[in-house]
Structures are given as structure tokens and as C-alpha cells.
Amino acid sequence: MSSNVSNPSIISAISVNSDRALGCILGLAAGDALGVGYEFNKPLPSALPIEMIGREGFEPGEWSDDTAMSIPIIDAGIASQGYFGDHELDLIAEGWFTWFEAQPKGIGQQIFSVINASHCERTAQSLAKASAMRYRQIPNRSAGNGSLMRTAPVVLPNLDRETVADAAGRISLLTHGDPIASEACVIWSVGIAHAIEYGSFDGIDEGVGLLPVSRRSFWNKALKEAQHRAPNTFRSNGWVVQALQGAWSAITTTKIPFDDPSRHLQLAMEAAVRGGGDTDTVAAIAGSLLGARWGLSAIPESWIGKIHGYPGLSGFELIERILSGYA
Template identity: 55%
Template sequence: AAARSFTAGNDRSAGNGSLMRTGVVALGHLGDATEMTEAAIAVSALTHPDPDCADACVLWCSGIRTAVLHGTFDGVRAGLDLLPAERRGVWAKRLDEAEANPPHHFANNGWVVHALQAAWSAITRTAVPELSPAENSFPAQHFGLALEAAVRAGTDTDTVAAIAGALLGARWGCSGIPLAWQQVVHG
């Protein structure tokens, strides 16, 4: 109730916080996209009941769910079908814009829409390396490269990186995390 009251009186209530923390919702609903959608909206609404926040969480959870189940990033766009019909077109245009522009183009990334666009841009505009043992490259290196692109977008870099990292991790798994990064994590 407090979150809804705040949202109703504030035109700047569509922050990126719920998008950063709802990715895990997809993992609890791998078997049912409808239940995942309902859970993503409910979890987002705890702090960010704005419709843009709910939609962004549904799209990103759909992306994570598909990445885990099928090893692709196709779920973000497939998630458009999970949104209310009247909002699908605006989100399709937002995804198109993200794919057409670099992550730093979305500088207002404290706003959930720009945060999603910056993360999606970093993921889709970063080339997936070809498997080449001679050049010591492999596709899962996309994890680190795209995450670096998300951070270099600037502004709210930790949140954009967390958003991008959830989808990248779902797609590439632990094998995508550079060993040097793994070695500096404590705990």
C-alpha cells in the first residue's frame, strides 16, 4: 500500500530497483510462464508498482527463464506476449531502440526503462566470440564483454550491471565468469 501511494503521487517512481532484484523470480517458475509473470509483477509491486516496472520485470524474467531452459536470449522479446496487449508495441519499440544504440545512449538509467535498455543494448550489441582454441576465445566470454559494456554505460552502473548480469549468467552460467573475477570474490 505504501509503494502504491508513493507511486500515485510521484511521476518519478519508476526506478530500476525492482528490475535489479526480480531476475531470481524466473528461477522459481521455470515450468510456467504465466506463474512467472504473476510473480514478477507481484514482487516488483512490493516497492515499484509502476506499470513500466512491472513490464520490465516480466520481460527480463522471461529472458532469464528462456536463457536457462533454451540457452538463448530470445526470451526477452518473447516476453512481449506476456505483457498487456496495449503495452506490447511501446516495449517492442524500446527493445528496438536498445538494439540500435550503445548502452551509454540510455543515460537516465535510474529509470527502469533506460536501465533495461542499457542492459539489453550491452547484451545484444556485444558480439558473441567464436569458438577458437587457437585464439583462446569461446562464446561464454560474451558474459564478461557484455557486462563490461553495461558498466561503461555510466551513471547507475552497478544496477545496470546487476540487471545485465542476471540474464548473462542465466545464459552462460559460471563458465562465463572470467577466472580473475571469480578469484577476487570472497565468502
């Protein structure tokens, strides 16, 4: 298939697995752009329409750091031989340093502090050292949602679950020294890989099963809690656990329409935004799994046509970047 995707109709020609793989990334970007205009708001009423409205500093449809930090992971995956080794982590680090030097909008405090402390050396090792140092110094403030928001691209080179889990954990540690952030990334990334392969959300349990035995009950309880509570009850969603719970709640408490099942993607992403708080990140997290389950073809073309952002890409150019890289 041609990688020229300037015409939205070409999306319909993408194979099922490609549709889902592209869906996880474009779902992330669309959720990010959808949520950025509502960030830091209180929970919103269910009847309020959710649109890509932008906010001060962000144009309507413009994605933020969630997607911007994902793109170096996409590029490193393209350059890899099916896994993320030390060389690929250095490529990711270099991409983040370049992004940081562009004075990005909306960068989270934890990520800012880690990159700022390590930018002179410009290596993955320097990032990981700064991340670990932050965790030692302020352990109660090192489990933000900033590594979970960008984890989806780790599945693109290889869907093998253990390979995905290893990559998710290693890349998380570059900026988030708290192991709980890595655990969240493992769960979500494995869930995405499963959704791409099988078209279901069951892989979340598979992700929990790859954690140390001592950690599984914590996460099983957190996930079960999310399935029985509304997204707007997870008010501390800057913390990685509640960010994951908010996203999982939006997915699992939003009914799948009988007459149009794939519309679940849009409805659940809107529910994630209505939850309030860190709306762009929770919607990006939810969008990555929803896109992996329902595919790129389920994302409204009006959204794809509107989304754009660092490093100067449109939604369709992001699709082309992935398709041409993994051709």
C-alpha cells in the same frame, strides 16, 4: 553432487541447467560488484579496462543493494512450493526490513522511502501500500530501476513462464507502484527463464508477449531501439526503461566471439559498465540474463572468488546457499 563449492573446480561438475540457473544469480552479483566502483561516472572509453575496484564505502568485489535485495527472494523461493504466494512475499518483506535495519550502503531513494514508510508493520502488504501511495503522490518518480535489478531469483523455483511473470510483477509492486516497472520485470524474468531452459536470448520477446496487448508496442520499440544504440546513449538509466535498454544494448551490440562464445558474458558486462550512470544496476541487470544464457562457468573465477557482500557471503557461499536450498 556435493554442495561444497569452496573449491572453484567443482563448478565444472554442475549440470547445464544448474549452471545457467546459478549463472543468472552470480551474473547479477558479479555485474553489481563490477559496476559499483564506476557508479555515477560519465561513459567510459572502450579501451579502458573494467575491474572490481570498489569505491568509498565498498571494498573491491563487494556487491550493493542490487544483490542484497535479491537474497531474500532466493531464500523465499527455497521455502516455497514452486511459486511466490502471500507467505513467500512476507518472507521477502521481512528479509528486506532486516537488511534495511542494518543501514545498508547505496540504498536507492525510492526503496528507502517505501521501506521506511512501512517498517513498523513489517509485512508485504504494508510495503505494497506504501509503494502504491508513493505512486499516487509522485507518479513521475516511482519507476526507478530498483525492482528490475533484483528480479532474477523469481525463476529459481519454477521456469513456467506465466508463473515467473506473476511472481516478477507481484514482487516488483512491493516497492515500485508504477506498472511500467512490473512490465520490465516480467520481460526480463521471462527472458531469464527462457535462457536457462534453451540457452538463448529469444525469451525477451516471449516476455513482451505476456504483457497486455496495449503495452507490447511500447516495449517492442524500446527493445529495438536498444539493439541499434550504444549503452552510453541511455543516460537516464536510473529510470527502469532506460536501465533495461542499457542492459539489452550491452548484450545485443557486443559481438559474440567466434572462438570463445561464452566470453560474450564478460565483454557485455564490461560494456554495460562503460555506459556510465547507474553502472552497478545496469551491469547487474545485464549480468543476470547473460549468466542465464552462458552459465556460471562463463563467469571468470577471479570474479567469483572476489565478490562478496550482505549478509556476509562470499561468491562461493552464495552458490552453496542456492545449491543446498534447491537440492
